Amino acid sequence: MLRFLIRKLPSVLGVTVVASMIAFALPRLAPGDPAVALVEGDASPETIAALRSEMGLDLPLWQQYLKWVGSLLHGDLGTSYILNRPVGDLILGRMDSTLELTIAATLLMVAVGMFFGVLGGSRLTPWARAFVDSWNTFFLAVPAYLVGLILILVFGIYTRVLPVSGEMSVLQNPNFGLQYLLLPALALALPGAAVVARLVQTSMLTNRGEDYVDLAISKGVSPRRITVRHVARNSLGTAAVVIGLRIGDLLAGALIIEQVFARNGLGSLAVNAVQSRDYLLLQVLILLAVVIAILAQLASEIALAALDPRIRLG
Amino acid sequence: MSTSDIDAAVAAPARRRFAVPASLARYGAAFRTPRGMVATAVLLVLVALALLAPVIFAGGYDVQSSDSFAGPSGAHLFGTDELGRDLLVRSVYGLRTDLLLVLLAVPVSGIIGSLLGLSGAVWPRFGTLMQRFFDIIIGFPSFILALCVVVVLGANFTSTVVAITILGLPGFGRLARSGALEQQGREYVIAARTLGVSRRRILTRHIVPNTADPLIVHAAIFAVNAVFIESGLGLLGLGVQPPQPSLGSLLNNGMRHVREMGFYPIGPMLVLLLLALSLSMLSDSLNERVNRR
Numbered sequence: 001m002l003r004f005l006i007r008k009l010p011s012v013l014g015v016t017v018v019a020s021m022i023a024f025a026l027p028r029l030a031p032g033d034p035a036v037a038l039v040e041g042d043a044s045p046e047t048i049a050a051l052r053s054e055m056g057l058d059l060p061l062w063q064q065y066l067k068w069v070g071s072l073l074h075g076d077l078g079t080s081y082i083l084n085r086p087v088g089d090l091i092l093g094r095m096d097s098t099l100e101l102t103i104a105a106t107l108l109m110v111a112v113g114m115f116f117g118v119l120g121g122s123r124l125t126p127w128a129r130a131f132v133d134s135w136n137t138f139f140l141a142v143p144a145y146l147v148g149l150i151l152i153l154v155f156g157i158y159t160r161v162l163p164v165s166g167e168m169s170v171l172q173n174p175n176f177g178l179q180y181l182l183l184p185a186l187a188l189a190l191p192g193a194a195v196v197a198r199l200v201q202t203s204m205l206t207n208r209g210e211d212y213v214d215l216a217i218s219k220g221v222s223p224r225r226i227t228v229r230h231v232a233r234n235s236l237g238t239a240a241v242v243i244g245l246r247i248g249d250l251l252a253g254a255l256i257i258e259q260v261f262a263r264n265g266l267g268s269l270a271v272n273a274v275q276s277r278d279y280l281l282l283q284v285l286i287l288l289a290v291v292i293a294i295l296a297q298l299a300s301e302i303a304l305a306a307l308d309p310r311i312r313l314g
Numbered sequence: 315m316s317t318s319d320i321d322a323a324v325a326a327p328a329r330r331r332f333a334v335p336a337s338l339a340r341y342g343a344a345f346r347t348p349r350g351m352v353a354t355a356v357l358l359v360l361v362a363l364a365l366l367a368p369v370i371f372a373g374g375y376d377v378q379s380s381d382s383f384a385g386p387s388g389a390h391l392f393g394t395d396e397l398g399r400d401l402l403v404r405s406v407y408g409l410r411t412d413l414l415l416v417l418l419a420v421p422v423s424g425i426i427g428s429l430l431g432l433s434g435a436v437w438p439r440f441g442t443l444m445q446r447f448f449d450i451i452i453g454f455p456s457f458i459l460a461l462c463v464v465v466v467l468g469a470n471f472t473s474t475v476v477a478i479t480i481l482g483l484p485g486f487g488r489l490a491r492s493g494a495l496e497q498q499g500r501e502y503v504i505a506a507r508t509l510g511v512s513r514r515r516i517l518t519r520h521i522v523p524n525t526a527d528p529l530i531v532h533a534a535i536f537a538v539n540a541v542f543i544e545s546g547l548g549l550l551g552l553g554v555q556p557p558q559p560s561l562g563s564l565l566n567n568g569m570r571h572v573r574e575m576g577f578y579p580i581g582p583m584l585v586l587l588l589l590a591l592s593l594s595m596l597s598d599s600l601n602e603r604v605n606r607r
Binding site: 152 | 446449450453454455456457458461462464465466468538542545546549551552565569572573576579580583586587590591594
């Protein structure tokens with residue numbers, strides 16, 4: 001475990017450092033001078049020069065980079081010049097919403113995915129089989145935001161069953177909060193659930209050919225018990241890995257889903273930052289997303305090793 | 315066994331030599347599966363519509379009328395938008411934009427990615443460097459990287475093409491590299507090398523043709539992603555800008571005005587789903603028939 005982490009360290013650090021360089025380079029690559037963009041109307045060259053030195057833009061690039069990374073490491077994420085608030089506060093303020101959404105989506109993804117996976121790996125009538133197959137095929141082919149649009153149209157516009165825009169904190173108001181959360185979380189979860197379902201289904205089909213299943217059959221174990229106790233149990237481990245791998249996708253999906261459902265999370269913060277060219281905010285958000293995605297991937301590899309004694313990290 | 319059977323058996327190998335190469339025949343088989351046939355038919359109709367759009371809808375996509383937010387009718391099959399423009403016309407022109415994007419970005423991404431991957435297999439040092447490069451691209455959640463591109467290049471057609479191209483590189487690159495490495499270890503390549511065939515000839519005549527199939531299948535799979543990257547960016551208002559329609563920006567407008575005209579997003583969504591599902595069905599059947607060794 002420790003050896004695995006040490007071996008992974010260079011690549012994790014490498015990706016993080018490069019991501020920070022890309023994030024740092026963005027405002028410098030984008031057209032226009034950030035200082036000029038900030039001042040309103042006509043400003044004298046002196047004002048702009050003063051602002052530039054205040055923002056540290058007159059230093060050599062490598063010094064600017066080191067200064068930025070140094071302050072990040074000290075917990076100072078900078079101040080958004082557009083919104084006039086510390087970036088840290090902005091992120092903390094929006095974090096709950098995104099956390100609620102991703103946690104709910106992950107739970108739904110696991111539940112729905114495993115349900116359809118185990119269903120697909122069991123004996124089914126032709127009609128049920130066709131339903132499971134076409135369900136999976138459809139959601140494998142369609143991204144989260146399209147599912148979101150369809151859910152909005154069906155449940156929010158044509159029948160007004162659930163609210164489709166805005167949000168309410170689930171912790172403060174569970175009843176309304178969950179109503180607001182259900183559709184976006186479903187939209188985010190269903191495509192991932194199809195991936196989980198496919199994997200569970202495939203691994204159930206392989207496990208069915210194993211010797212211990214033949215043994216159970218010859219012992220006279222009922223088919224239902226074989227499916228549930230023997231085959232399904234051994235097949236769910238693979239699903240655990242995908243969950244970790246899908247977290248990056250969930251984050252990327254949340255970006256658009258939040259916009260579509262008018263939720264005030266980190267995703268819509270990032271999109272607004274792009275639209276208003278709020279670089280200082282955007283830089284931190286990009287870095288944050290990359291770090292979370294890398295950590296999730298690492299965690300899923302460790303989880304797989306913990307679940308399957310045949311796999312050794314090292 | 316009758317004499318004609320024997321004749322046929324004797325003649326068969328000779329005939330096969332002049333027949334279609336086995337690899338190409340597998341592509342044919344992919345198009346003849348039920349899925350492949352449906353997908354090809356739908357795709358052909360969509361491509362024909364997109365190509366002929368200026369002929370069928372000679373007025374272009376910007377013909378306005380006073381009849382705004384009209385529901386679907388015989389005159390306007392998908393209804394009209396906020397400026398009274400026919401949504402069917404705009405959807406077809408949007409489809410044209412999307413197909414153009416796919417046709418530009420997917421081959422470019424495929425060629426650059428494959429070249430990087432192949433060179434990585436030939437020069438191991440470069441290969442490790444490329445692996446790290448691909449790791450970085452994959453480390454970024456996909457839309458975050460697309461956002462970075464939009465920040466630098468602005469929200470327009472070009473930045474969408476660039477974003478799709480970059481996002482495709484790791485997939486093509488890794489496939490090309492692993493395929494080439496696998497072929498390099500095969501007996502026939504070792505035999506060719508022993509016979510003194512030049513490295514270059516081994517690469518172009520043996521390795522490249524034998525790694526091409528998975529790459530072509532991957533191009534079909536990635537085309538679906540390309541469509542979704544466009545529509546995702548369009549939905550955020552960061553893709554192709556008005557007045558030029560794209561499926562993504564039509565969806566964006568559609569959702570914004572869905573309370574005025576409930577059918578607004580349905581038409582563009584239908585076209586998008588048809589395009590994406592037919593592409594993904596085609597890639598499925600290619601995957602089944604061509605990639606199986």
